[in-house]
Amino acid sequence: MKALRFITILVLLCVALGANAKKEREYPRAKIKVGYNYYNKFLRGGDGVVEKNTPFILLANQEQSKFYCPSTEYRDSLLSTPSGRAKERQMFDAAAAAYVQNRDRSAMDCVVYHSRLYVTKDFAKSVSTTYDQAGMGECGYYDEPFSEIDWLIVEDSTKTILDYQCVMATTDYHGRKWTVWFTPEIPLTDGPWKFCGLPGLVMEASEPSGQHCFTVTGIETSSQPIFPVFNTEYEKMDRKDMLQASRHYRENGNAMFKAATGYEPGGGVDAPVTEESRKYDYLETDYHE
Numbered sequence: 001m002k003a004l005r006f007i008t009i010l011v012l013l014c015v016a017l018g019a020n021a022k023k024e025r026e027y028p029r030a031k032i033k034v035g036y037n038y039y040n041k042f043l044r045g046g047d048g049v050v051e052k053n054t055p056f057i058l059l060a061n062q063e064q065s066k067f068y069c070p071s072t073e074y075r076d077s078l079l080s081t082p083s084g085r086a087k088e089r090q091m092f093d094a095a096a097a098a099y100v101q102n103r104d105r106s107a108m109d110c111v112v113y114h115s116r117l118y119v120t121k122d123f124a125k126s127v128s129t130t131y132d133q134a135g136m137g138e139c140g141y142y143d144e145p146f147s148e149i150d151w152l153i154v155e156d157s158t159k160t161i162l163d164y165q166c167v168m169a170t171t172d173y174h175g176r177k178w179t180v181w182f183t184p185e186i187p188l189t190d191g192p193w194k195f196c197g198l199p200g201l202v203m204e205a206s207e208p209s210g211q212h213c214f215t216v217t218g219i220e221t222s223s224q225p226i227f228p229v230f231n232t233e234y235e236k237m238d239r240k241d242m243l244q245a246s247r248h249y250r251e252n253g254n255a256m257f258k259a260a261t262g263y264e265p266g267g268g269v270d271a272p273v274t275e276e277s278r279k280y281d282y283l284e285t286d287y288h289e
Contacts, residue, residue, distance in 0.1 A: 028063065030060055034057070034058040035055065036058065037055060039053050040052055056068065056115075058192060117132045118130070126147070127143050128146065129141055130144065141237070149195070152169060162216060166181040173284075174286045176285060178205055179205070180195060182200040184199055187199065190202070191205070192205060192216075193283065201219075202214075239287075243287035
């Protein structure tokens with residue numbers, strides 16, 4: 001009887017493991033993996049103008065894609081399970097101790113969010129979904145049709161990026177004029193951030209103020225799973241409401257932190273809002289309208 005019970009348990013365990021493996025295999029697989037660097041420039045309190053480079057990855061196939069910061073996905077994946085949360089806590093405590101000892105802000109780089117941004121695209125529905133921060137601790141998401149971006153292709157303007165012949169295109173999108181370079185040699189109508197709809201992969205994108213730029217850093221074939229966003233705290237919101245809330249937090253973050261916690265933040269009072277500070281804005285600026 002004990003032997004029969006052991007065999008039954010073993011069979012059930014194998015079935016369960018098989019089901020889990022099958023479930024994992026059900027995630028869509030990428031055909032291509034593209035690395036991008038997102039450069040942005042912004043004002044940060046007493047630090048003045050800060051320049052920041054954040055690595056992003058685009059995983060894509062012909063049906064769907066996900067654009068994300070790999071360190072953000074790793075942290076979100078840890079926080080999605082009890083054992084992962086324990087590991088993240090250990091990493092955070094070690095990084096905080098290193099920061100206290102050396103006063104080196106980079107010690108916290110591995111345990112803080114450098115971006116909360118994810119953009120997923122569903123090519124069958126022609127819809128992108130954007131996830132991002134929306135104020136102090138709040139995160140939101142919204143859907144948007146591809147038709148929001150209207151391209152003008154400049155066929156006589158070309159240049160080479162990573163040995164790929166690229167063509168220029170422009171668009172006026174949500175308050176900014178963008179110039180992008182795409183390559184028809186990679187017939188994937190996708191790119192960094194929300195950019196899509198061109199007859200080729202977007203390799204580079206920039207806007208005239210110099211505050212934002214996406215640049216391709218590498219391209220490879222890949223069968224990596226395209227996992228859904230691990231973090232479940234994103235609430236459905238209006239795009240402009242998210243941007244307005246984020247701007248309000250940027251300009252009043254210290255006061256909001258003190259009101260919420262009762263503690264005086266290390267940065268002291270918020271820097272005054274000036275005409276100069278207003279020049280530094282988000283990827284989209286039409287939320288002022």
